[in-house]
Amino acid sequence: MYELTIPLNEEGKPLYEQIYEYIKTQIRERNLPAGIRLPSSRMLAAHLGVSRSTTQLAYDQLLSEGYLESEPRRGYYVAQLDVLFHFKAEQKTEMKKKQKENRSWVCDFSPRGVDLDSFPYGIWKKLSNNILNEDNRILFSAGENKGDYALRQAICTYLYGARGVNCRPEQLIVGAGNEYLLMLLNQILGDSSVIAMETPTYTQAYRVFERLGHRIVPVEMDAAGMETEKLSESGADIAYVMPSHQFPTGIVMPIRRRMELLSWAAKKEGRYLIEDDYDSEFRYRGKPIPSLQSADRGGQVIYLGSFSRAVAPAIRVSYMMLPERLLDVYEKTCSFYASTVSRVDQRILTEFITGGYYERHLNKMRSIYKAKHDALLAALEPLEGAFSVSGEYAGIHILLKSREELSEEEMVARAAEKGVRVYGLSEFDIRTRKEEKEAGTVLLGYASLGKEEIQKGAALLCAAYCQVRSTVQEDRACAEAEASSAV
Amino acid sequence: MYELTIPLNEEGKPLYEQIYEYIKTQIRERNLPAGIRLPSSRMLAAHLGVSRSTTQLAYDQLLSEGYLESEPRRGYYVAQLDVLFHFKAEQKTEMKKKQKENRSWVCDFSPRGVDLDSFPYGIWKKLSNNILNEDNRILFSAGENKGDYALRQAICTYLYGARGVNCRPEQLIVGAGNEYLLMLLNQILGDSSVIAMETPTYTQAYRVFERLGHRIVPVEMDAAGMETEKLSESGADIAYVMPSHQFPTGIVMPIRRRMELLSWAAKKEGRYLIEDDYDSEFRYRGKPIPSLQSADRGGQVIYLGSFSRAVAPAIRVSYMMLPERLLDVYEKTCSFYASTVSRVDQRILTEFITGGYYERHLNKMRSIYKAKHDALLAALEPLEGAFSVSGEYAGIHILLKSREELSEEEMVARAAEKGVRVYGLSEFDIRTRKEEKEAGTVLLGYASLGKEEIQKGAALLCAAYCQVRSTVQEDRACAEAEASSAV
Numbered sequence: 001m002y003e004l005t006i007p008l009n010e011e012g013k014p015l016y017e018q019i020y021e022y023i024k025t026q027i028r029e030r031n032l033p034a035g036i037r038l039p040s041s042r043m044l045a046a047h048l049g050v051s052r053s054t055t056q057l058a059y060d061q062l063l064s065e066g067y068l069e070s071e072p073r074r075g076y077y078v079a080q081l082d083v084l085f086h087f088k089a090e091q092k093t094e095m096k097k098k099q100k101e102n103r104s105w106v107c108d109f110s111p112r113g114v115d116l117d118s119f120p121y122g123i124w125k126k127l128s129n130n131i132l133n134e135d136n137r138i139l140f141s142a143g144e145n146k147g148d149y150a151l152r153q154a155i156c157t158y159l160y161g162a163r164g165v166n167c168r169p170e171q172l173i174v175g176a177g178n179e180y181l182l183m184l185l186n187q188i189l190g191d192s193s194v195i196a197m198e199t200p201t202y203t204q205a206y207r208v209f210e211r212l213g214h215r216i217v218p219v220e221m222d223a224a225g226m227e228t229e230k231l232s233e234s235g236a237d238i239a240y241v242m243p244s245h246q247f248p249t250g251i252v253m254p255i256r257r258r259m260e261l262l263s264w265a266a267k268k269e270g271r272y273l274i275e276d277d278y279d280s281e282f283r284y285r286g287k288p289i290p291s292l293q294s295a296d297r298g299g300q301v302i303y304l305g306s307f308s309r310a311v312a313p314a315i316r317v318s319y320m321m322l323p324e325r326l327l328d329v330y331e332k333t334c335s336f337y338a339s340t341v342s343r344v345d346q347r348i349l350t351e352f353i354t355g356g357y358y359e360r361h362l363n364k365m366r367s368i369y370k371a372k373h374d375a376l377l378a379a380l381e382p383l384e385g386a387f388s389v390s391g392e393y394a395g396i397h398i399l400l401k402s403r404e405e406l407s408e409e410e411m412v413a414r415a416a417e418k419g420v421r422v423y424g425l426s427e428f429d430i431r432t433r434k435e436e437k438e439a440g441t442v443l444l445g446y447a448s449l450g451k452e453e454i455q456k457g458a459a460l461l462c463a464a465y466c467q468v469r470s471t472v473q474e475d476r477a478c479a480e481a482e483a484s485s486a487v
Numbered sequence: 488m489y490e491l492t493i494p495l496n497e498e499g500k501p502l503y504e505q506i507y508e509y510i511k512t513q514i515r516e517r518n519l520p521a522g523i524r525l526p527s528s529r530m531l532a533a534h535l536g537v538s539r540s541t542t543q544l545a546y547d548q549l550l551s552e553g554y555l556e557s558e559p560r561r562g563y564y565v566a567q568l569d570v571l572f573h574f575k576a577e578q579k580t581e582m583k584k585k586q587k588e589n590r591s592w593v594c595d596f597s598p599r600g601v602d603l604d605s606f607p608y609g610i611w612k613k614l615s616n617n618i619l620n621e622d623n624r625i626l627f628s629a630g631e632n633k634g635d636y637a638l639r640q641a642i643c644t645y646l647y648g649a650r651g652v653n654c655r656p657e658q659l660i661v662g663a664g665n666e667y668l669l670m671l672l673n674q675i676l677g678d679s680s681v682i683a684m685e686t687p688t689y690t691q692a693y694r695v696f697e698r699l700g701h702r703i704v705p706v707e708m709d710a711a712g713m714e715t716e717k718l719s720e721s722g723a724d725i726a727y728v729m730p731s732h733q734f735p736t737g738i739v740m741p742i743r744r745r746m747e748l749l750s751w752a753a754k755k756e757g758r759y760l761i762e763d764d765y766d767s768e769f770r771y772r773g774k775p776i777p778s779l780q781s782a783d784r785g786g787q788v789i790y791l792g793s794f795s796r797a798v799a800p801a802i803r804v805s806y807m808m809l810p811e812r813l814l815d816v817y818e819k820t821c822s823f824y825a826s827t828v829s830r831v832d833q834r835i836l837t838e839f840i841t842g843g844y845y846e847r848h849l850n851k852m853r854s855i856y857k858a859k860h861d862a863l864l865a866a867l868e869p870l871e872g873a874f875s876v877s878g879e880y881a882g883i884h885i886l887l888k889s890r891e892e893l894s895e896e897e898m899v900a901r902a903a904e905k906g907v908r909v910y911g912l913s914e915f916d917i918r919t920r921k922e923e924k925e926a927g928t929v930l931l932g933y934a935s936l937g938k939e940e941i942q943k944g945a946a947l948l949c950a951a952y953c954q955v956r957s958t959v960q961e962d963r964a965c966a967e968a969e970a971s972s973a974v
Contacts, residue, residue, distance in 0.1 A: 017774065061774055064741075066740070081742060081746060116627060121627070132612040140799035143801060176803070177825055179825060180663070180670075207823050208824075255552055255566070255568060256566055285544075286548035286551060312628070314628060314831070316663070333698065
């Protein structure tokens, strides 16, 4: 039998813990070899001058963790730990922190920005406080897997009114962001499919599909959007489209093309259209364009929407509407997945929609974004002639295209020289082999910028682009731009 | 040219919208055939007695949606819509509502329950209100993809202290629930792997792996958990284990077995152990068992944890710790995924942990659950002899096993006759071919029940099981149980 003299410290850790840790360390360091018998808990207690329950607790813990073994009426033995412990010093290989491009821009026309100043913070806070003040303890128990019914109902009602989407709350799945919903959809659609995507497109969705193992076929667009004939030839089963306001081109798909896509889908079983209606709320001329889903009579459209763009990015709530056939598959194979959105957030959003705040917020944002949009177009007027604007009157960015002289690279570089960041259209091109160099096109996002920033940035841009034009027809405008950018 | 007489209503919808809808309907119903030329906006305005901007707006909208086409200086034509509209009446096939088993139980020993009454509602509300009152507008902008650094740091510190987990915040990914994190992990691990799981096991994780297309090999357990030899023979690359408190058996894996698993993983590149430490916080005797990860020196363990069990189910926050090799893969291939947890929730949780509330909450829950646990064990004493209890002193359920007479089915049925719901162990068995019938074992969860409910339910159970015992050795106890259940 081994005698244990354990140095104990009356203050600090509980005595049983000190005993436990001492013995454990001795075993791990091979000072207490395997097979050796330890004193009984009674003997050890007497030896150390502590109570028996103290030593018993320490032994029990060592037994639980497997450092000791016990035999009835024979006592405690050090366990056979024949697998070596490796005590390599922890090599915490600190990853080199990527030196993030931290350049400070005079004006960053990011197409990903949002206007956070206009986030309805006060209302959100009020709703949140009210909900928690009501002792809604139930909101911390598990909710419905598809999302709480009240929220799904509120979204359906909104979608029907605003987007013409026909759906029952049962068809709707609420989830923490589009990416999560696409992961879920991937499991509903089953084996990896061939997915057709517009090019250029929303590259985040492209990455998700790629990571999930799908083959992606880029399909070219004409002025009406994805070309049906090319889609038919592509061998795709699924087409991912943004018919109401294609990102990044801003193309609105006319009704004829929509009907063509719907007939393409109807021609073969298992064909679906994924409609990503990502920012259809923002349109500054006329009424919103109805959704593709609103024209779907055959249950061919999977409709995706989100509050991240319309309310705020950190509100991780998106929704996906499944046609009946896919809903059946979901119910059978994927309905075990618990909801990914906290119920408090679901409840806040429900009241935000049903209380009329959402509509008011959208109206307000529409007018704020329209003012920024108008300011940008006005400030770019000096470039008229040598440059053309497209994708305007909707969304939160426009496209600026050089009619001839400048390549995309040059447009980005010239702007950067003036401290202005613009985004090349080719960033969103998903073709593996790009076509011969086209005239340069850049994206100018304006959501996160103030009116003065927009004017300043646009003036700098005019100056940057005027300077290099070979056929300067509007010297006066350029000079003005130069002057105003210097202010 | 076609003359349009459109019935206009001065009240109600804007005039341009009435014009737009009238024309659209006429086109859809083929009353305005394709190719026909419409009056100019000026002429139509004069004809209808409205302003020209009104008719222009209507035409613009119809153009945007593709119902009309325009030719410069020639006017507006109805577009060629050669794809037929299908006006099938919407067949909203209301899904038959599953008649949910809505039986009301006298006592439901669900192992999935949690004690919601003890949720720290007041503190959660206070933290939430404080955070929103501080005008934390920034919390509504997009945060870090892995989760906010402060939260990851708080979790790391907690995990190191409480579970011995060695990790840097950089290795931690915060996500909306374990299932989401497993979907992400699936993409990090790449092609479908063979995954070894203990049987019985946590069936939710089993379903996720199955849906994601993995082949799952059930590996038998002995008293020390997953059998290493069988794991080696299984052909698996990944083993999913719950070493500190296996669900549902409650087995604690001793250190020797842990070292064996770690050496199994070290033997071949690409082998990993997924440690799901789902409820390690609740242990009622001695100290918590350290995590498997704490003994990992080779970077073989992926560590998964969650606040859903420890705080509340609707707090959809889990975390996954990646070893360095997998972290590299994540950074290269999956770091584009945005976080799935709202930043307000992340912030509340951060303050909940760093403010010491989490530890206090765990201590409180440990003592509440221990009291329930003790009450259940005491109330089941009459069954001693013919039944044995295992998996006690930890977690929120125990296992009750019939030593001989009763099958699982009978145990569930007899209990149900008394209005008591118990859960058969075989529900969690993932073997496709089950072994010959073993003596019945049922799970009794107690987290969501009050002490009196537990006593009442246990007494009914004693009565139910005593009645059918052929060799009743403790008639007195049974009679007492019967009597007390009748109260």
